[in-house]
Amino acid sequence: MIKQHFLLRNLLFTIIFIFILSGILIDGPYRALTNTLHLQLIPSRLINDFIAIGGIGAALINSALVGLTGLLIILKVKTLLSGPTFAAVLTLMGFGLFGKTVINILPIITGVYFSGRFIGKQFKEYIIIALFGTALGPVVSFIAFEFGLTGIWAFGGSIGLGLLTGFLLPSIAVSMLHMHQGYNLYNMGLSCGFFGLFAAAFILATGHEFKGGIEWYSKPNLFLTLLIPVLSLSFIITALISKGKKSLTDFKKIQKIPGRLPSDFMVMESTEGALVNSGLIGIIGSLYVLVVGGDFNGPVIGGLLTIMGFGAFGTNLKNSWSVVTGVIISTLVFGFGLNSPGPILAAIFVTTLAPLAGEFGWKVGIIAGIIHLVMVMQTGAWHGGMNLYNNGFAGGLTATVIVAVIQWYKTNKTEFSNSFRSKK
Amino acid sequence: MRRQDIILNLLSEMSSYILSGDPQRMVISLHQEESGLHLCILDSNDHSDEEVERLEKTLNSQKRPELAGYYGAMTGHDLLGSSRMDLLGWQVKHADVSKTDSGIKIDLWMGGDEFESQKFSIPKSGK
Numbered sequence: 001m002i003k004q005h006f007l008l009r010n011l012l013f014t015i016i017f018i019f020i021l022s023g024i025l026i027d028g029p030y031r032a033l034t035n036t037l038h039l040q041l042i043p044s045r046l047i048n049d050f051i052a053i054g055g056i057g058a059a060l061i062n063s064a065l066v067g068l069t070g071l072l073i074i075l076k077v078k079t080l081l082s083g084p085t086f087a088a089v090l091t092l093m094g095f096g097l098f099g100k101t102v103i104n105i106l107p108i109i110t111g112v113y114f115s116g117r118f119i120g121k122q123f124k125e126y127i128i129i130a131l132f133g134t135a136l137g138p139v140v141s142f143i144a145f146e147f148g149l150t151g152i153w154a155f156g157g158s159i160g161l162g163l164l165t166g167f168l169l170p171s172i173a174v175s176m177l178h179m180h181q182g183y184n185l186y187n188m189g190l191s192c193g194f195f196g197l198f199a200a201a202f203i204l205a206t207g208h209e210f211k212g213g214i215e216w217y218s219k220p221n222l223f224l225t226l227l228i229p230v231l232s233l234s235f236i237i238t239a240l241i242s243k244g245k246k247s248l249t250d251f252k253k254i255q256k257i258p259g260r261l262p263s264d265f266m267v268m269e270s271t272e273g274a275l276v277n278s279g280l281i282g283i284i285g286s287l288y289v290l291v292v293g294g295d296f297n298g299p300v301i302g303g304l305l306t307i308m309g310f311g312a313f314g315t316n317l318k319n320s321w322s323v324v325t326g327v328i329i330s331t332l333v334f335g336f337g338l339n340s341p342g343p344i345l346a347a348i349f350v351t352t353l354a355p356l357a358g359e360f361g362w363k364v365g366i367i368a369g370i371i372h373l374v375m376v377m378q379t380g381a382w383h384g385g386m387n388l389y390n391n392g393f394a395g396g397l398t399a400t401v402i403v404a405v406i407q408w409y410k411t412n413k414t415e416f417s418n419s420f421r422s423k424k
Numbered sequence: 425m426r427r428q429d430i431i432l433n434l435l436s437e438m439s440s441y442i443l444s445g446d447p448q449r450m451v452i453s454l455h456q457e458e459s460g461l462h463l464c465i466l467d468s469n470d471h472s473d474e475e476v477e478r479l480e481k482t483l484n485s486q487k488r489p490e491l492a493g494y495y496g497a498m499t500g501h502d503l504l505g506s507s508r509m510d511l512l513g514w515q516v517k518h519a520d521v522s523k524t525d526s527g528i529k530i531d532l533w534m535g536g537d538e539f540e541s542q543k544f545s546i547p548k549s550g551k
Contacts, residue, residue, distance in 0.1 A: 001486060079490045125493025174497045181502035182495070260505060262495040267485070268510075359505045407504050 001080060004271040008081040011238060012071055012089050015231065019064035019093070026223065027057025036061045043146035044099040045138045045210070045385035047341060049298035051097065052217035056224065059097050059298055066096030066105060070131050073109065077124045083264035083274060083313035088131040090309030094302035095135070099388040104137035104144075107159050111166020118167070126170055132188035133169040135389040139199055140165075142386065147208060165195065180399035182261035183359070185314045186352040189392010190400075196383025196393075203384065210384040216341055217297035224296040225286075228304045232282030235308070239272035239279070247272035251280075258358030259314040266312050278311030281320070285348055288324075292338040292347075299341070303348035315351045319358030319365070323350045326369015334374065346373045349391030353399055360406060371398045431461065434512065434532065436500030438465050441507035445469045447527065460517065460535020467527040476521050476528065482509045483519030483532070 023032045035058030039050050050059035070092040074085050092100060112130035113123050123130070143149065144158035173191040184190055200210075239247040250273025254265050265274040285304045286296075294300060307315055327350045331343040338344065350372050357365025376394035387393055435452060442450050442465060449468040454461065471479075492514040499511040512532070513519070520531040 080486075080488070084491065121493060122489060125489045127490050128494050170494075173494065177495070177498055178502055181504050182498055183505075258506065260508070261498075262491050262510075264488075264491070403504060410504070 001082075001267075004266060005081045007238075007242060007271055008086055008266075009071075009075070011235075012067070012081070012086070015093070016064045016068050016071070019060045019067075022223070023057040023060035023064070025057075026060070027055050031055065032057035032061055036065070040101045040103045041145060042141065043138065043212075044101065044104060044141045044388075045146075045212070046380055046388060046390055047098060047214040047216060047299055047385070049098050049215045049217045051224070051298040052215040056221065062101060063093045063096030063302075065102050066100045066134075067093035069102055069105065070134075073131070074127065077122075077127055079124045079127050082271075083266045084128055084262060085131075086266070086274075087306075087309035087313040088128060091306045092131060092134065094305035094309070095137075095388050097298035097302040097305075100134055100137045101141070104140040104162070105134035107140050107162025108134050108136055108166040108169070111163040112169055113166070114163065115167045115170045129170050129173050129188065130166070132186075132389075133166060133173070133192065135188055135192040135387055135392070136162075136165050136169075136195060136199075138386050138388060139196075142203075147203070165199075168195065176396060177261070179403075180396055181403050183355045183403055184352055184392065184396040184399040185259070185261060185310055185355065186349070186389050186392025186395060187261065189352065189387065189389030190396025192387040192389055193379065193383055193393025193396065196387040199386050200382065200384040214341060216295070216299070218295045221296065224301060225290075227296070228282050228286045228301060228308075231305075232279040232286070232308065235275040235279035235282070239275040243270065243272035246270070247276050249273070251276040255316050255318040257316065257319075258355055259316060259319045260355040260359055261314060263314045263355075264312070265314075265316075271312075274312040277316055278308045280317060281311040281315060281351075282308040284317070288347065289344065292344065294339040294344045299345055300348070303345055307348055307351050310351065315354045316358075319354040320351045322357045322362035322365025323353045323369040323372070326350070326366040326371075327373045328369075329366065330370040330373035333370075336373075336377075342377050343373060346376045346391060346394075349376075350395065352392055352395035356399060356402055364402065364406075368398055368402055371401070427456075427461075430515075430534070431463075433500030434463060434516075434534070436503070437507060437509075437512055438463070438500075438530065438532070440500070440503045441509060442467045442469075444507060445471075449527075457535075460533060463532040463534070465530045465532075466524060469527050471523065471528045473523075476523060479509060479530070480519065480521040483513045483516060483521065483530070485510060485513040488514040 035054035039054045039058055039062050067089050070089050109130045112126050116123050116126045140158045140162040143161050144154050149157050176191045177187055250269040253269050254273050254277050257263055324347055327347045331338055336343045350369050353368045356368045375398055376391050379394045380390045447467040447469040451466040453464040516532045516534045518533045522529050
């Protein structure tokens with residue numbers, strides 16, 4: 001476990017360093033840093049592609065800083081780097097490309113800290129909630145930079161609302177887990193979406209209207225195209241150097257795990273097996289984007305980073321293919337473009353529902369994928385884009401419905417009296 | 425979480441695991457002390473050596489406060505699908521799993537930092 005911790009720590013610090021270095025080299029230090037500062041001061045509701053707004057360099061640096069913040073907090077509270085924390089750091093970095101900034105995540109993390117203190121829990125017990133709860137970062141940015149408040153009111157209001165958001169998240173997160181019983185990997189997406197409904201309702205009640213379209217970078221760029229494949233290959237090579245062919249054996253074993261929350265592949269099998277799984281998910285995800293002609297931009301790369309992270313915490317190739325197929329079918333049936341923003345992000349993030357296929361089979365996976373696409377095309381508007389994990393929200397609703405039906409069927413398919421039989 | 429809730433969740437998850445094997449007999453014994461508790465579960469099913477080893481390893485896995493504090497809430501609560509002994513493993517202090525003449529015996533000890541299962545007041549013969 002200690003070896004695993006140091007391997008992951010070094011790997012993550014290396015990725016963060018490479019992001020910062022690349023950012024400076026691509027845009028030059030002055031432009032990259034001033035644009036990074038600019039990104040801290042904008043509203044960041046869905047979908048604001050930081051590459052489109054601040055350039056590649058600034059987006060990479062912001063992503064690295066957000067990931068670094070999460071990693072340092074994990075190390076500070078002496079939490080083991082493993083499947084869930086690895087997934088959390090990569091998710092932070094991913095969403096640091098389209099919505100999270102150091103400024104908008106800190107009040108939420110602090111709010112979760114106070115929540116734990118309030119009921120006598122150590123912060124490390126809530127650290128997963130704190131890190132993934134940063135999906136509501138746009139709530140902070142919205143109050144500070146979009147709602148129309150100025151000066152101390154904007155500052156105090158955004159910090160205060162961020163703290164309150166974080167404070168309430170643990171209670172909501174645990175309740176949401178029970179709704180889908182661990183079959184939606186992005187439970188904080190469902191939790192934040194649920195909270196976002198209330199936040200959006202209060203904002204609309206003040207007479208404010210959510211305005212603005214999406215910022216979506218669509219210029220072809222070789223660096224952005226190769227970023228995830230190269231990162232994925234480095235995961236696989238790291239695993240092979242560390243554990244040789246055994247990492248491939250462990251990777252095969254990981255494919256047999258259903259993936260229901262909380263499935264820490266790094267502990268259940270090995271860190272190296274999980275890194276191979278993660279790397280292959282990144283490569284296949286990138287190939288999918290290439291094949292459908294999608295853009296490699298902030299949201300897409302962010303999505304790929306996220307699913308690579310969850311390649312250590314619930315997502316594997318075997319439990320994912322059917323839910324992705326469901327999204328593709330749904331996209332084609334309802335006449336959307338496979339490479340347009342909603343469907344391409346849905347095809348990546350639908351892996352939040354992979355445990356449904358892992359536990360109940362590929363047919364359930366396809367149905368889940370079909371429903372997910374339809375839902376996710378609507379849910380963003382419900383919370384005004386406040387919840388960055390919109391796919392986690394839609395996935396949570398989808399999983400809840402499917403789990404309810406399966407539970408109802410399993411509970412009632414046999415008459416109670418017939419469930420008893422003679423024992424030998 | 426109240427002690428009563430913790431015990432109910434433990435019982436529910438363990439029972440779910442044992443009952444998934446459809447045993448003819450399942451016996452549960454609970455003994456409480458001020459600083460901890462001992463739960464003993466017996467069943468009448470055959471279990472492979474591999475399963476016993478895996479179960480003992482899972483139940484004695486490294487404590488994971490970051491997972492137990494959040495996902496631990498699902499213990500004994502969300503039972504659709506396979507049982508998840510790792511949820512228990514992160515929370516119990518120590519576990520012993522052994523084969524009996526007719527099935528399996530699982531001993532779980534749970535308690536605070538000051539709780540030592542070795543000094544527990546259940547007589548050895550009663551375990």
